[in-house]
Amino acid sequence: MDLQTFFQKDSFARYVGIELLDVAPGYARVQLDISSHHLNGVNIAHGGAIFALADYAFAVASNSHGTVALGINATISYLKAAGEGLLTAEAKEISRNPKLATYQVSIADADRNLIAVFQGTVYRKKDKIANR
Secondary structure, eight states: OOHHHHHHTOHHHHHHTOEEEEEETTEEEEEEEEOGGGBOTTSSBOHHHHHHHHHHHHHHHHHTTSEEEEEEEEEEEEOSOOOSEEEEEEEEEEEEOSSEEEEEEEEEETTOOEEEEEEEEEEEEEEEGGGO
């Protein structure tokens, strides 16, 4: 199975509306069009929707080497409120060894305002994506 097909199998990302834009080794870019059902009680993008977007970018980037990678830690800092509209998350690998890898994800709105920053670490299994 190729990586693009593997990543498209993520049922939760599809359900939420997250779209994969780009993937390369150690890198991913994804987007989510925030609409009314992504808003919280004060009419801004729900933190869980933003976290889900960042987490999917993290998952794609960390599995992009073809080795199964599972998150073991993740943190997010929300810097600015976002309303309805397009959000893009860009994940970049900042460290990788045979067992662990760390990624930084930036989430921005359509005007390139930084909405949140996310950092996550994965455990890299020996299993290959092609076998899934």
